[in-house]
Amino acid sequence: MARVNTLLFLVVVAFAVVALIDCLATERSRLRSFPRGAWAVLILLCPIFGAVAWFRAGRAPRSVTVAAPVRPAGPEDDPDFVRRMAESLRNS
Template identity: 65%
Template sequence: MARLNTLLFLVVVALSVIALIDCLSTDGTRLRSFPRGAWIVLILLCPVAGAIAWFRAGRATSASDIEGPMPVPGGGPVGPEDDPEFVKMLATRISGA
């Protein structure tokens, strides 16, 4: 019985440490639901439930999970259709002028 208790304890500690490291290393723009400090407190005070909640609802896993526009590196257009100059050049090329 002592071995089982030790194993369960180590699993809970490992889960909490992994969740805490992931929470601390996640970019601030990818946080959901609560601020980082609230997630840290939740993970530390409720190790199993806090860690599971962090992995299920704390961090955005895809771009559609993040609210608001994604930041663009360099501030320029993302694709050619976002560049007004390119669209204008295509329009003149299609019209044959």
């Protein structure tokens, strides 16, 4: 039983350490809900709940902040180009 308790303790500590490092390394623009210091205190005081809360609600996904504009790959992918070509063919 002592081995199981030790293993669970190490898993909780590792999870909290990973969450804390991720919290401290996350860019300020991706923080949500609370400032970085509040998240760090929450993770340290409540390792399981704080780490889960950080990963679920503390940071914005990368795809939200790094949104590249979608551009057509070629002329046939551009709806305006296709529309203009269809109009020019109809008018000729």
